[in-house]
Amino acid sequence: MPIIPHLIADQFGSHIGKYSERLQVTQKGTTLQQAPLLHLEAVYVLNRGVSISADALEACCNRGIPVYFIDSIGTPYAAVYAGGLAGTVLTRREQLRAFDDWRGGYLARQFASGKILNQAITLKYLSKTRKDSPAGAALRLAADEVQDHLAWLERLTGETADDLRPELLAAEGNAASRYWQAVIPLMPPDYGWVSREGRGASDPVNQLLNYGYGILYGQIERALVLAGLDPYGGFIHVDRPGKPSLTLDLIEEFRQAAVDRVVFGLAARNFTVDRDDQGRMSEETRKTFASHILEHLESGARYEGQRRPLGQIIQTQARRLAGFLRGDRENYEPYKAEW
Incomplete structure (x- = not known):
């Protein structure tokens, strides 16, 4: 039986059950997939009409295997993992206190800096294969212009997250606008991509980006929970009921x-995005693309002089964030991608 680290169930009417020491996806009596629990790292339910047994959920929770539920446009709507993974209450107490003191402002600035820096790095990364062309020169210029926004952040005055938020969001938004403006011309014209759109996007590139962010969202949220943090207690993204603001803060330094990079690479190879009658990505496209994202998260990235899986780096960053809030670390440095 092959080793399957990520079990994906995406066919309407399929069922995830536990059989001996493995999970099995079946549909109308036919076995679609089997995954030994020993090697399983996560389960992804990517469609309506997929059921999962209580035995399967219990087995996953007992082994620390998260189960993520993501809708057809990439919006995560539920995640199941063991309640005992929440870590020490001290971390959450300090997280809540930090919102009203200098730590909240410091972290808000660091999250915004991480996003802007990695957008600039991604543009430089894209320019490497276009070194001696006008496109390469345009990307390098755009990278410098995006990175200039870091100086904007350094000039900000204020102590708390509330003090800094309006200017942080303005700098972040301007940098993002320049980033997307630089990337759009690189995409195949057949994709019809003219601007960055979130929920409800109808073009293939935005649909892929939104779906990929939904998968990454689950990874970020679990990393925060394992580190003992509250995913709903953020610093940049304003608190609203049901909004996981810390998840949305930490995800910013990892989106690029x-x-x-996965979406841009697939688009450059004219990745086929099949749609259903409602203009959404087909089940097969969602499953194939999810596999690309999950494989990329397992691939190595340079981190402090070593190559480590990106998924592990996410967990380490969450733990370092928790350590800073508890006072175990003097600072928090956002993840810096390689190029």
Whole structure:
């Protein structure tokens, strides 16, 4: 039986059950997939009409295997993992206190800096294969212009997250606008990509980006929970009921390395995005693309002089964030992608 680290169930009417020491996906009596629990790292339910047994959920929780539920446009709507993974309550207490003191402002600035820096790095990365062309020169210029926004952040005055938020969001938004403006001309014209759009996007590139971010979102949230942090207690993204603001904060420094590069690479190879009658990505396209994202998260990236899986780096960053909030670390440095 092959080793399957990520079990994906995406066919309407399929069922995930536990059989001996493995999970099995079946549909109308036919076995679609089997995954030994020993090697399983996560389960992804990517469609409506997929059921999972209580025995399968119990087996996953007992082994620390998360089960993620993501809708057809990439929006995560539930995740199941063991309640005992939440870590020490001290971390959450300090997280809540930090919102109203200098630590909240410091972290908000660091998250925004990480996003802007990695956008600039991604543009430089894309320019490597276009060194002696006008496109390469345009990308390098755009990278410098995006990176200039870091100086904007350094000039900000204020102590708390509330003090800094309006200017942080303005700098972040301007940098993002320049980033997407530089990338759009690189995509095949047949994709019809003219601007960055979130939920409800109808073009293939935005649909892939949104779906990829949904998968990454689950990885970030679990990393925060394992580190003892509350995914709903963020610093940049304003608190609202049901909004996992810390997840949305931490994801910013990983979007480019974990998702954008995968989408840009697939688009450059004219990856086929099949659609259903409602204009959404087909089940097969979602499953294939999810596999690309998950494989990329397992691939190595340079981190402090070593090559480590990107998924492990996410967990390490969450733990370092928790350590900073508890006072175990003097600072928090955002992840810096390689190029």
